[in-house]
Amino acid sequence: MKIGVDYYPEQWDRELWKADADLMARTGVRLVRIGEFAWSRLEPKDGEFDFTWLDEAISNFSRHAMGIVLCTPTSCPPLWMYETYPDIVQVGADGSRLQTGIRAHRCLNAPMFLYYAKRITEQLAKRYANNPAIAAWQIDNELESYPCTCEECRGLFRDWLIDKYDDLNNINAAFGNIVWSGEYSDISQIQPPNAYPKAWQNPALCLEYSRFSADMTAKFANDMAMIIKRENPRAKVTTNTLFSENTPDFYKLFSNLDFVSYDNYPPVRLTDDEGMSSSHAFYLDMMRGVKQKNFWVMEQLSGPTGSWMPMGPTPRPGQIKGYALQAMAHGADTVMHFRWRTANKGAEMYWHGLIDHSNVPGRRFNEFAELCRIAPKLSVIETTELVSDVAILYSHDNAAAFRIQPQTEGFSYFEQLRYFHAAFSKYGVNVDIVPPDSDLSKYKAVVAPSMYVYDKNSAENIYRYVIKGGTVIMTARSGVKDPCNNCIMEPLPTVYREMIGAEVSEYDPIGKEEQTIVDFAGNSYKCRQWCDILELGTARAYAEYRDSFYSGKPAVTMNRYCSGVAYYIGTVCHMDFYEKFAGNIMKQTGIPRLKDLPKGVEVTTRTNGLDDYIFFFNNSEQEADITLPKAMFSILDDTEKDKLKLKPFDMEIVRK
Numbered sequence: 322m323k324i325g326v327d328y329y330p331e332q333w334d335r336e337l338w339k340a341d342a343d344l345m346a347r348t349g350v351r352l353v354r355i356g357e358f359a360w361s362r363l364e365p366k367d368g369e370f371d372f373t374w375l376d377e378a379i380s381n382f383s384r385h386a387m388g389i390v391l392c393t394p395t396s397c398p399p400l401w402m403y404e405t406y407p408d409i410v411q412v413g414a415d416g417s418r419l420q421t422g423i424r425a426h427r428c429l430n431a432p433m434f435l436y437y438a439k440r441i442t443e444q445l446a447k448r449y450a451n452n453p454a455i456a457a458w459q460i461d462n463e464l465e466s467y468p469c470t471c472e473e474c475r476g477l478f479r480d481w482l483i484d485k486y487d488d489l490n491n492i493n494a495a496f497g498n499i500v501w502s503g504e505y506s507d508i509s510q511i512q513p514p515n516a517y518p519k520a521w522q523n524p525a526l527c528l529e530y531s532r533f534s535a536d537m538t539a540k541f542a543n544d545m546a547m548i549i550k551r552e553n554p555r556a557k558v559t560t561n562t563l564f565s566e567n568t569p570d571f572y573k574l575f576s577n578l579d580f581v582s583y584d585n586y587p588p589v590r591l592t593d594d595e596g597m598s599s600s601h602a603f604y605l606d607m608m609r610g611v612k613q614k615n616f617w618v619m620e621q622l623s624g625p626t627g628s629w630m631p632m633g634p635t636p637r638p639g640q641i642k643g644y645a646l647q648a649m650a651h652g653a654d655t656v657m658h659f660r661w662r663t664a665n666k667g668a669e670m671y672w673h674g675l676i677d678h679s680n681v682p683g684r685r686f687n688e689f690a691e692l693c694r695i696a697p698k699l700s701v702i703e704t705t706e707l708v709s710d711v712a713i714l715y716s717h718d719n720a721a722a723f724r725i726q727p728q729t730e731g732f733s734y735f736e737q738l739r740y741f742h743a744a745f746s747k748y749g750v751n752v753d754i755v756p757p758d759s760d761l762s763k764y765k766a767v768v769a770p771s772m773y774v775y776d777k778n779s780a781e782n783i784y785r786y787v788i789k790g791g792t793v794i795m796t797a798r799s800g801v802k803d804p805c806n807n808c809i810m811e812p813l814p815t816v817y818r819e820m821i822g823a824e825v826s827e828y829d830p831i832g833k834e835e836q837t838i839v840d841f842a843g844n845s846y847k848c849r850q851w852c853d854i855l856e857l858g859t860a861r862a863y864a865e866y867r868d869s870f871y872s873g874k875p876a877v878t879m880n881r882y883c884s885g886v887a888y889y890i891g892t893v894c895h896m897d898f899y900e901k902f903a904g905n906i907m908k909q910t911g912i913p914r915l916k917d918l919p920k921g922v923e924v925t926t927r928t929n930g931l932d933d934y935i936f937f938f939n940n941s942e943q944e945a946d947i948t949l950p951k952a953m954f955s956i957l958d959d960t961e962k963d964k965l966k967l968k969p970f971d972m973e974i975v976r977k
């Protein structure tokens with residue numbers, strides 16, 4: 322397991338580089354990421370390249386046997402480029418160009434930007450792709466699906482649509498453009514969805530534009546990776562990703578890259594707000610699910626956050642080390658801390674690194690050093706991975722479509738995923754979060770929350786899984802839309818109706834109002850946001866409504882279908898319901914459960930097929946006591962233990 326840091330040689334004097342490299346080496350840092358914002362130093366003038374400082378920076382660290390993650394600097398074009406080619410800057414929804422002078426404002430489709438981006442990437446690849454110090458490459462930085470509306474993007478979007486639909490008649494039909502006389506009679510009339518008010522835009526157009534932007538972002542990353550691979554086909558190429566308003570389509574973004582890397586900033590204050598009740602581990606599991614492989618953390622929390630927002634609290638004792646180990650417990654093989662030292666200039670001076678402005682390594686640094694010290698003990702888990710009995714399906718299309726039409730007050734696609742994640746995780750099992758069209762045969766239970774936009778492969782995949790004996794859990798707002806984001810004219814959940822064995826006779830989008838449901842065992846739970854009023858076909862009621870004119874009607878159903886079982890939850894509840902429900906599903910599908918884990922304790926297992934390593938992470942501010950079923954060998958302490966006492970944010974890893 323490697324621990325690394327993010328470093329900005331271009332921001333510091335040479336003397337500091339040396340001192341920093343010495344201290345890194347003494348601390349046990351194995352990797353250093355550099356270069357993602359340094360284009361103006363690499364190409365100070367059009368076509369004049371200067372790599373001497375980068376050569377020096379690389380050898381400054383590689384001299385100490387540290388590997389380098391070299392980034393392409395395309396997220397920060399130099400100002401001379403913006404000046405010469407103003408149309409490389411993105412255009413916002415209001416039609417005006419963004420202001421330059423900060424970062425990431427380039428349009429990924431602008432021809433002159435692409436010309437320069439390819440050229441600098443090629444220059445770097447030619448010079449460094451075969452340098453043994455380079456451990457991996459990062460393309461750009463936090464690529465998003467930018468909703469740019471410049472002329473170039475408009476043109477490409479039109480081509481993209483024609484490519485998909487062949488002609489304007491098909492586009493008009495698919496978008497339902499007759500509504501409000503929106504029919505295109507000329508291709509030039511196709512515009513990105515930026516008319517005002519936003520909520521009145523055509524959902525079909527919006528979803529296609531979001532898919533187009535996601536495709537173009539993935540294409541950019543892929544094209545840049547190919548340039549590097551041309552020089553060295555064995556080069557390991559990634560890009561660091563994040564969750565944001567313009568979250569990229571992770572599945573597409575990484576489809577041709579070697580591994581996923583994620584920027585991991587868990588909140589340092591734990592909350593009792595149940596909407597946030599699943600831990601940050603949710604995002605880690607999601608990152609592992611993108612390629613269904615272990616991943617890297619390219620940026621890891623190192624201090625108080627801040628800068629473009631008010632500063633947040635400093636990480637509690639234990640969190641610097643604990644959250645890095647938590648990432649490993651969920652499949653990270655390498656964790657790089659952002660950043661080695663806190664910037665003292667520039668917009669990000671209050672986003673703290675490991676070393677503060679004081680330049681005196683302190684409490685957080687010492688904890689990081691402790692992490693580096695134990696990292697070699699984790700080498701036994703390098704060849705391990707998480708094998709899960711439970712999967713949750715995440716679809717980028719569904720996430721985008723719900724962002725376009727939020728359904729009802731409080732309804733959140735991600736919240737549903739998080740509830741199920743938290744509910745199953747509470748029993749100490751691994752949970753995968755994977756694409757809906759991935760191989761489901763290995764899972765004992767699959768949760769498919771709100772399968773809103775129909776996708777043939779995914780629907781067939783879910784059916785196939787249940788037909789062959791799987792247990793699926795679906796929820797309200799499934800089967801609502803066709804692939805163009807138009808409503809399907811059939812009783813809900815339309816394509817899934819046969820498998821669910823029940824249909825929605827009517828729905829009630831109750832928003833923040835609360836009602837009650839009662840399950841077959843007489844337990845009652847609050848429900849909210851959405852109520853599907855269900856009519857049973859072959860299904861049986863698992864829970865019924867107790868309020869409103871549909872009191873007594875099924876809210877949750879269970880249906881035996883072929884060799885499998887399909888549940889349908891027609892409403893949204895609170896954590897108590899999901900926890901109990903997950904427990905029942907695990908009982909019925911034979912998934913072993915750890916009961917009575919102390920609050921906040923997270924348990925996952927990594928295996929190499931021979932040995933299982935169990936991670937116990939105390940993600941709470943209280944000490945936790947755990948009794949193991951038998952004595953197990955701690956790989957951190959090299960001792961046998963049958964009881965664990967974990968301080969807040971402590972991790973223990975035992976061999977089963």
Ligand code: GAL
Pocket residue numbers: 462463563584620659669672
């Ligand atoms: C990330 C970004 C970094 C830095 C960091 C902290 O999103 O990739 O460059 O800005 O956040 O602010």
